[in-house]
Amino acid sequence: xxxxxxxxxxxxxxxxxxxxxxxxxxxxxxxxxxxxxxxxxxxxxxxxxxxxxxxxxxxxxxxxxxxxxxxxxxxxxxxxxxxxxxxxxxxxxxxxxxxxxxxxxxxxxxxxxxxxxxxxxxxxxxxxxxxxxxxxxxxxxxxxxxxxxxxxxxxxxxxxxxxxxxxxxxxxxxxxxxxxxxxxxxxxxxx
Numbered sequence: 001x002x003x004x005x006x007x008x009x010x011x012x013x014x015x016x017x018x019x020x021x022x023x024x025x026x027x028x029x030x031x032x033x034x035x036x037x038x039x040x041x042x043x044x045x046x047x048x049x050x051x052x053x054x055x056x057x058x059x060x061x062x063x064x065x066x067x068x069x070x071x072x073x074x075x076x077x078x079x080x081x082x083x084x085x086x087x088x089x090x091x092x093x094x095x096x097x098x099x100x101x102x103x104x105x106x107x108x109x110x111x112x113x114x115x116x117x118x119x120x121x122x123x124x125x126x127x128x129x130x131x132x133x134x135x136x137x138x139x140x141x142x143x144x145x146x147x148x149x150x151x152x153x154x155x156x157x158x159x160x161x162x163x164x165x166x167x168x169x170x171x172x173x174x175x176x177x178x179x180x181x182x183x184x185x186x187x188x189x190x191x
Contacts (some may be wrong), residue, residue, distance in 0.1 A: 001068055011068040020044065020057035024089025026101065030078075033077050034137040034166035035066040041086035041103050053154065059079055059103070064182045066141070084124075088155035089153045091162075103153060108144050122163040122170075124182055129174045136169035 001009040007128040012018075039061055044054040059082030075081040080101070082089075088104040103111040112159040132146040150156050163170055163182075168173035170182040 003042075009068070014062065014070060014072050016072045017060055017062065018072075020070050022057070023087045024103065024155070026048075026091050026157070028091070028099070028162060029164035029166075030061060031063050032165045033066075033162055034062040034139070034141065034143075035062075036143065037064050038062040038070065039080060039089060041082045041084050041089045041100060043083075045085040045106065052056040055085075059086065080113055082111060082113075084111075086111075089152045090155045091159045093123055093160045093162070104153075113161040122167075122182075124161040124163060124170065124172070126159040126161060127172075127174075129176065130172055132173055132176040134169075134171045134173075135163065135167045136171075137164075137166050138168050 001011060003009055009039065017040055021041045023044075024041040026037050026039045028039070029035065030039070039059070040057075041059045042054075042057045047053060058075065059080050061073040061075075061078035061080050063073055064070050081104045085106040086103050086110060087106050088102075090102050090104075092100045092102060094100050098114060101113040103113070104112065108162050126147050130147050132144055135143045135145065137143075145161065147159070147161075161170070161172075171179055173179045
């Protein structure tokens with residue numbers, strides 16, 4: 001956890017996230033409670049012969065509670081199940097706005113999952129030069145999301161900001177420090 005001022009705190013993830021190496025992580029608000037959640041993929045087939053494969057991981061959806069802890073959501077509920085030698089996880093935005101999570105596997109097929117949890121009111125395409133956004137929620141909590149190139153092992157998600165339904169304000173800042181506020185399309189502001 002980035003506490004600011006170059007200070008960090010370590011929080012262990014649930015045991016289910018530690019059964020094999022994790023190579024791909026996506027952050028989103030998958031249950032629309034305004035707290036960041038995680039999707040994870042992993043495994044490693046490139047181990048020495050005596051050790052054997054690290055292949056017990058089947059992908060995972062973790063719902064954040066806003067206090068640094070995460071709750072495991074079973075695959076039957078989340079619809080997310082990723083076996084194999086998974087090396088990357090990205091999220092693409094389909095033409096109708098729905099998210100599609102793609103899992104790349106070493107020497108395997110590309111897997112695609114439509115999220116059964118995540119629904120978003122507003123999708124904002126990043127503009128050239130955008131650096132980060134500050135989302136504000138009705139309870140006063142703020143969340144910073146950075147725009148970056150590459151979201152996993154040799155992978156990159158779509159250049160879109162998925163705004164959670166609970167957001168009341170979206171402030172986008174460019175690399176030059178120029179800010180713009182997006183309010184059009186936010187359901188919280190339209191009420």
